[in-house]
Amino acid sequence: MIGVANMDDVRAIETQAQLADLPSSTYAMICRGASINLSAPALSFFATVDEYRNGECWTYGQLVRDITRTANLFSRFGVQRDSVVAYVLPNLPETHFVIWGGEAAGIVCAINPLLEGEAIGELLNASGASVLVTLAPFPGTDLWQKVQAVLHKVSSLKHLVLVNPADRMPHERRSAARALQRDECSRLHGPGGIHSAVPSHVGIHDFSTAMASENGDVLSSAVEIGAEDVSSFFCTGGTTGLPKIAIRRHANEVANAWNASQFLGESIGPGKTIFCGLPLFHVNAVLVTGLLAFSRGAHVVLGTPQGYRGDGVVNRFWEIVEHYRINFFSGVPTLYGSLLDVPVGEHDISSLEYGLCGAAPMPVELLRTFQERTSVRILEGYGLTEGTCVSSVNPPLGERRAGSIGLRLPGQPMKAVVVDENGRYIRDCVADEVGQLVISGPNVFAGYTRADQNSGIWMEGGDGTRWLNTGDLGRCDSDGYFWLTGRKKELIIRGGHNIDPAAIEEPLHRHPAVQIAAAIGRPDMHAGELPVAYVQLKPDTAATEAELAEFLRREINERAALPKGIRIVDAIPLTGVGKIFKPALKRREMTDALGAALAEAGVENTTISLIDNNSRGVSLHVELSDPALQVLATSVLGRFPFAFSISVSARD
The missing domain is CATH 3.30.300.30 (ANL, C-terminal domain)
Structure with a gap:
């Protein structure tokens, strides 16, 4: 399939009935992608932006070898199908080995390394992790200190696997980096080192040493991975109160990667290079710039452990694109806004075909300006952890409608529905009618680990199918394009x-x-x-x-x-039944924020009015006192994801 242009293409893919031939697991899917060309580049990594020209590279044969070794290491630790391997890691090659090797042995749990120690401890306990993979002590990082402080609270933990950042330093600096790492251990824990800082019942292992001694040819476990086996836990809730952990099966991840690959077509495949700058605790980085790319034999470039947050990565992004001949990358609206401030200059970025944008609404003016300045097409999409990752995207070969989240992926039904005051299904929405967005299909997760958190998330959609209520409001136009109009979840x-x-x-x-x-x-x-x-x-x-x-x-x-x-x-402000009426607060902040942004840009004496539109959500109208400021006001307002209009007040 060369890719999707319209809903007819989506339906054509669905009639091919290829879903029955899908691999049974993420491990099998990666192996299938690797078999396209075992000697092709699979994964590259550079530790700092100054070293991007000299990154390490794993071929597909080497990638599968190290994933297999990691899976066998976990199996030797006693990991079984229902055992949880948690990782708290930045973007490193080892992170991919742990994700896919962990899923080949048990259940992987992704934890955000930017969280504070108490929050990390809560998630480790909530997941029941028996194995934890994290960074060893190293100068300039505080991840070990945060994790070490809560280890004594995690009763389920049996093995601690430490990834040494020195192992990823350039060869000429590796010995010195390892000496610094040993010095840091001594500084933090004295002569007893790490062993004195970890509960005595927890085994401590160096990842590189332990993994290298394992067989990389075949999985050692005799247990065959099935499509309905649980593959991963991803955390979706806040960090206070009860953690919310989504349960995903191999079938969910395999189906979503396959559906996305059919939709995006030839833009991801052999000979294509994908840049990964989003964090590998997030489903977008793991699936779109991970499993999806590996399943198609593409080349993934990991740019620094901090990804886009890495020092100099955004400022030198076009250099990196030129050097690696990047074809595709995924980001959030704030990334595209930052890249607008970085001139392309003389860099050859003609290899870039698309940038995928999700996670938050993208301002229409930002999308248009970015495409005009860089000639890079942005595919705005939508997804959620509970739907594995991607649910809809603007078509790569068809019309990309600014402000839309695009067409649904093949094999993944999605619609807007009208519900009653109790959230029960009444009927499907007609074209352009705003309703509750619901999704179904093989990509939809199994639920949350806590049974009480599953109340109200499922809906009978009038067709005998169980639908997931996304918590988002939206509409679908007559051509199948979806549009978000609000977030009921209030995230x-x-x-x-x-x-x-x-x-x-x-x-x-x-x-x-x-x-x-x-x-x-x-x-x-x-x-x-x-x-x-x-x-x-x-x-x-x-x-x-x-x-x-x-x-x-x-x-x-x-x-x-x-x-x-x-x-x-x-x-x-409260509603008639005493509930907090947040829309009133949001309107206040929206008016104040837009007024402040206009004033900061030099657009003074404005009158801002907010307008509720049942089919388009909230829009705004700005009245100016000076017609000469209209172009500047348009530029400022275009950086926000709201529809707007401008008028000029009559002079006295």
Whole structure:
């Protein structure tokens, strides 16, 4: 399949009935992709942007060998189909070995290394991990310190596998880096080293040494991996309260990778090079720039352990594209905004075919400006962890409708439905009618690890099929393109990072002076949204915004969730039944944020009106006092994901 241009192509793929021939596991899928050409480059890595020209490279034969070795290592540790191997790692080649080797032996659990130690400990306990793979102590990183501090709280843990960052340094610097690593161990833990800092019942292993001694030809386990076996746990909830962990099966991941490959067609396959800059604890990086690419024999480039956050990666991105002849990369709107500030100059980026954008709404003006300046086409899409990753994308060969999340993937039904006040299905929406977005298909996950968290997420969709309620509002036009119009889940999306408002609200409610707290996202042209909190104090109490901010710094384990502003108000708006009415707060922040952005750009004396449109969501109208500022105002407003109009007030 060369790719999709319209819904007729999607339906044509579905009639081919190729799903029955899918591999039974992610390991088998990678092996099938590798068999296209075992000597082809599969995975490249450079530790710093200054070394991008001299990156390490694994062929497909070497990639499968190291994945197999890793799986056999875990099997030797006693990992079985229901055992959990957790990883808390940055973007390293070893991270891929652990993900796919872990799925070939047991269940892999991805944990965000940017979380604080307490949050990491909560997720390790919630997953029941028996094996943990993380970084060894190393100068300039604090991951080991965060993990080590909570190991004594994880009763299920039996084996600790440490990846030494020195192993990925260039050969000429590797010996010196290993000496620094040993010095860091001594500095942190004295003569006893790591063994003195880890519970005595936990075995400690060096990843490179242990993995290298394993057989890389065949899996040692006699247990055959089945499509319905659980492959992975991905964390989707906030970091306070009860962790929410999504259960995914091999069939989910294999189907989503196959469906996406049919949709994207020849843009991902042998001879194509994919850049991975998103973090490998996130489903987009793991599936789109991981399993999908490997299943098609493409070449994946890992750019620094921190990905796009790595020092100099964005500033030298076009150099990296030119050197590796990158064909495809995936990012979030904030990345594209940052790349706009980096001139392409004389760099040859003609190899770039597409950039995939998801995780948050992309401002239409940003999309258009990026494509005009770089000639790189952006495919805006939509997905969620519970749907494995990708649910819809703008077609690579057809019309890319700015502001749309595109056509659904083949084999993955998706629709907007009308529901009653209790969330029960009434009927399918007609074209352009806003409703609840629901999805079904082999990509849809098995549920959350906690049974009580599965209440209300499933829906009978009028056809006898079980549908997953995404929590998002949207519409589908007459040509099959979907459009998001709101998020019922109220997640705050900061630079592609999902923040549960409860992660802010619950700690605030523990403050003795707080009566009501509500966290929402404030529009931001750089981060997409920034968390802010509204607080109503109890009668006869006092607290300042600075005091509440300091309180939250001690209570919140997720740095990204720390509010950028706290607003103390006399009364938080409530609905008729006493629930917090967040739309009123969001409108206030939206008006203030847009007005501030315009003023900062030099567009003064504006009047901003917000308009609710049943089929398009919230839009805004800006009235200017000076017609000469209209072009500048259009440029500023275009960096936000809202429809807008501009008028000029009549002069006196």
